[in-house]
Amino acid sequence: VKERKEIIKEKYIFVEANKRYSWCSCGLSNKQPLCDGSHKEIVGSLPIRMWFHKDQKIFISRDNGKLQLRIEEKE
Structure with missing residues (x-):
């Protein structure tokens, strides 16, 4: 049995317009x-898929x- 990873407590990432992102939900x-x-490896578990309309900071x-997730416009 795999253990859940500790997500970074706080982090900014930049996302690009019209690119698909898959967020871990497991x-x-x-x-x-x-x-x-x-x-x-987990029955019924799927990522959360998102697309963004413009470059943004998440x-x-x-x-x-x-x-x-908090969305901010990319500077």
Whole structure:
């Protein structure tokens, strides 16, 4: 049984317009907060897929085990 990875407590990442991003929802990814396919070991677990309309800065945190995303315009 794999253990869930500790997501970085606070992090900014930059996302590009019209590119698909897959966010880890199982907690097993070695690429936290992004998906690396580790969810395939858990029945019924899927990543959260998102597309963005413009380049943006995303603030990521996990409070009490809940993934939180805050979107800001890229400077």
